[in-house]
Amino acid sequence: WAAFHNTMSKVPPLPQGWDWNTPNIDTYIGNRARATEAALELFVPRITPEPADVAAAANDYVAAKRKEQQMLIERTYTGDVAATDAAFRLDQLCGQGS
Numbered sequence: 231w232a233a234f235h236n237t238m239s240k241v242p243p244l245p246q247g248w249d250w251n252t253p254n255i256d257t258y259i260g261n262r263a264r265a266t267e268a269a270l271e272l273f274v275p276r277i278t279p280e281p282a283d284v285a286a287a288a289n290d291y292v293a294a295k296r297k298e299q300q301m302l303i304e305r306t307y308t309g310d311v312a313a314t315d316a317a318f319r320l321d322q323l324c325g326q327g328s
Contacts, residue, residue: 231320231321231324234269234273234276237269237272238269240265240269241262241265241266242258242265243262244258244259244262250305259303260303262299262302263299263303266295267296267299270295270296273292274292277292281323283323284320284323287320287323290312290319291316291317291320294312294313295313295316297310297313
């Protein structure tokens, strides 16, 4: 999980204060979606079935992150925090939370 955090930190962020009218927002979203999917493709094979609670949290995170990216691409994203919540849960389970 720590290595994945490092990989995700390299995913290009959306511009500060972005909205659907931000110039080139679709390009930013596309670049972010491709980088996020590449990171997830590296992470998914490392999810092991045990411990079950960690596996469930990891799978929840992957699903939420993919949904978030799809919603951005479709312009239906409204600030869903499911991926953030799942990441927090993984941090807690992996001993990285505060």
